[in-house]
Amino acid sequence: MAAELKGYSLAGLVWGDLGSSAPHRPAICFHGWLDNAASFDVLAPLLQSAAAGAPDSSSVIAVDLPGHGKSPWHAAGQGYPVWGYTYELKTLADGMASPVDLIAHSLGGTLALCLAAAFPEIVRSIVLLDSPGPMVTPENQIASQLRDGVLSRDKIRPSRQFTSIGDAVAARKKATPELSESALTILVERNLAKCESHYEWRTDPQLKLTSDLRLSETQVEHLMRAVKCPVLSIRAERGLLPLKFFEHRMGYLQNVDSLQLPGHHHFHLEEETAPAIADAILTFWKGL
Numbered sequence: 001m002a003a004e005l006k007g008y009s010l011a012g013l014v015w016g017d018l019g020s021s022a023p024h025r026p027a028i029c030f031h032g033w034l035d036n037a038a039s040f041d042v043l044a045p046l047l048q049s050a051a052a053g054a055p056d057s058s059s060v061i062a063v064d065l066p067g068h069g070k071s072p073w074h075a076a077g078q079g080y081p082v083w084g085y086t087y088e089l090k091t092l093a094d095g096m097a098s099p100v101d102l103i104a105h106s107l108g109g110t111l112a113l114c115l116a117a118a119f120p121e122i123v124r125s126i127v128l129l130d131s132p133g134p135m136v137t138p139e140n141q142i143a144s145q146l147r148d149g150v151l152s153r154d155k156i157r158p159s160r161q162f163t164s165i166g167d168a169v170a171a172r173k174k175a176t177p178e179l180s181e182s183a184l185t186i187l188v189e190r191n192l193a194k195c196e197s198h199y200e201w202r203t204d205p206q207l208k209l210t211s212d213l214r215l216s217e218t219q220v221e222h223l224m225r226a227v228k229c230p231v232l233s234i235r236a237e238r239g240l241l242p243l244k245f246f247e248h249r250m251g252y253l254q255n256v257d258s259l260q261l262p263g264h265h266h267f268h269l270e271e272e273t274a275p276a277i278a279d280a281i282l283t284f285w286k287g288l
Contacts, residue, residue, distance in 0.1 A: 010071045046274060127281050
């Protein structure tokens with residue numbers, strides 16, 4: 001069972017004994033867009049129980065990224081560009097026994113790549129879960145991208161309200177219909193704030209705004225080529241993006257092993273598909 005992450009500016013969950021005096025290297029997990037730390041509620045216990053007793057890995061940490069779950073929101077107008085998370089995630093990693101192992105899903109994978117590219121000394125390895133890196137905007141569309149991003153700020157909407165947790169689960173089901181009821185409930189319960197007469201999403205409404213700027217494909221290539229640590233890329237068989245795109249992006253990395261496992265984009269949150277992912281990660285770690 002996970003405990004809340006205490007003593008850090010970002011909220012999160014911990015499996016294992018983070019406060020142990022024994023030397024250990026915790027694995028840190030980054031979730032996807034509009035998800036939260038509970039995204040690793042199925043996978044993390046499998047990794048922690050298997051790694052218990054190992055000299056350098058005795059706990060798994062999943063953070064609520066800024067603007068998600070129970071973590072603070074960014075200031076109005078600051079937004080959430082993918083590179084804008086790096087300072088907060090570096091600060092978190094600096095508080096751990098460095099270098100750290102990262103496990104990152106979807107958007108979280110992009111953030112892990114940014115952190116490892118800019119600060120290779122603090123990242124020992126990365127596991128990418130159905131994450132081929134950043135979304136891009138062609139260089140000749142930068143002006144229209146900026147225009148759309150700025151104008152979208154006038155359309156920001158307050159957090160949606162629900163009369164029950166069941167209503168919130170049903171709303172999330174429309175956005176991610178492939179998720180099982182149990183997986184949906186895990187994600188939704190952590191992402192709801194209880195008010196006097198209703199529930200509402202904890203996520204910052206700014207997360208749904210159009211990005212002012214995105215990286216170009218050339219910038220993504222240079223970013224990923226700067227990642228020096230070993231990377232394990234696990235693509236979901238029924239993931240969001242084509243295999244050829246994954247293969248192209250993984251070709252930018254210097255030291256990567258790639259494989260494909262059954263499941264949908266959130267395959268790490270399903271009890272049927274998470275064990276195979278855990279086995280692949282543990283095998284990868286043993287080879288470091």
